Amino acid sequence: MSSDPVKQEYARLAGQYDSRWSFYVQATTQATLSRLNLHPGDRILDLGCGTGTLIQTLLQIAPEVQVVGLDPVAEMLNLARQKLPTAVELKLGSATDLPFANHSFDVLVSTSAFHYIRDPEQAIQEMQRVLKPGGRLVMTDWCYDYWTCQLLDFWLRLFNRAHFRTYRAAQVQTLLQAAGFERVVVERYKINWLWGMMTAQALTAK
Numbered sequence: 650m651s652s653d654p655v656k657q658e659y660a661r662l663a664g665q666y667d668s669r670w671s672f673y674v675q676a677t678t679q680a681t682l683s684r685l686n687l688h689p690g691d692r693i694l695d696l697g698c699g700t701g702t703l704i705q706t707l708l709q710i711a712p713e714v715q716v717v718g719l720d721p722v723a724e725m726l727n728l729a730r731q732k733l734p735t736a737v738e739l740k741l742g743s744a745t746d747l748p749f750a751n752h753s754f755d756v757l758v759s760t761s762a763f764h765y766i767r768d769p770e771q772a773i774q775e776m777q778r779v780l781k782p783g784g785r786l787v788m789t790d791w792c793y794d795y796w797t798c799q800l801l802d803f804w805l806r807l808f809n810r811a812h813f814r815t816y817r818a819a820q821v822q823t824l825l826q827a828a829g830f831e832r833v834v835v836e837r838y839k840i841n842w843l844w845g846m847m848t849a850q851a852l853t854a855k
């Protein structure tokens with residue numbers, strides 16, 4: 650078995666992930682998709698796609714787009730494979746070393762994966778590298794601005810080796826701007842009393 654705590658955690662959780670997290674995944678998927686401004690023919694990367702729920706939902710509303718999912722955990726991708734059409738490419742890999750050529754995607758979307766990434770600056774550079782000029786980033790994660798998420802972050806740092814850290818909206822804004830993303834907007838919102846979320850939207854330079 651891998652010594653990577655994220656791989657260990659999600660290899661163990663994969664089979665229960667969809668049922669255990671159904672409310673959270675539905676709510677965050679909807680919040681994220683409502684902020685994706687898709688164009689016909691867009692090529693989209695879902696970074697940290699997990700079991701593929703966002704891709705499945707996206708294809709119901711925009712069947713003409715091309716989607717690729719990436720995740721480091723084979724057990725999560727196996728479940729995504731069972732849910733998704735064979736035309737959807739699924740790749741094993743990490744956000745910090747994306748297995749794609751420069752300028753491969755019009756849109757990069759990601760939900761609830763950023764707080765696991767050990768080297769966020771490197772991941773953001775990779776996001777920028779694989780997006781085309783003028784490409785769009787839409788990234789949702791839970792947000793440290795909310796006290797409930799501060800408590801969760803504190804607890805998870807103590808007891809869950811897979812967890813890395815959560816960010817304030819302003820920190821994500823700064824990370825994206827420092828990497829050269831333009832028109833960065835980070836919106837905060839709650840999906841219930843517990844989960845305070847944020848969705849960052851940004852563009853690569855043209």
Ligand SMILES: C[S@@+](CC[C@H](N)C(=O)[O-])C[C@H]1O[C@@H](n2cnc3c(N)ncnc32)[C@H](O)[C@@H]1O
Pocket residue numbers: 655659674677696697698699700701702703719720721722725742743744745759760761762765766767
């Ligand atoms: C909470 S799940 C979210 C899955 C899916 N995006 C969703 O919203 O249901 C977090 C996912 O991030 C993935 N992940 C963790 N570290 C990652 C990394 N360095 N690069 C890409 N994905 C990562 C995990 O394997 C897991 O599938």
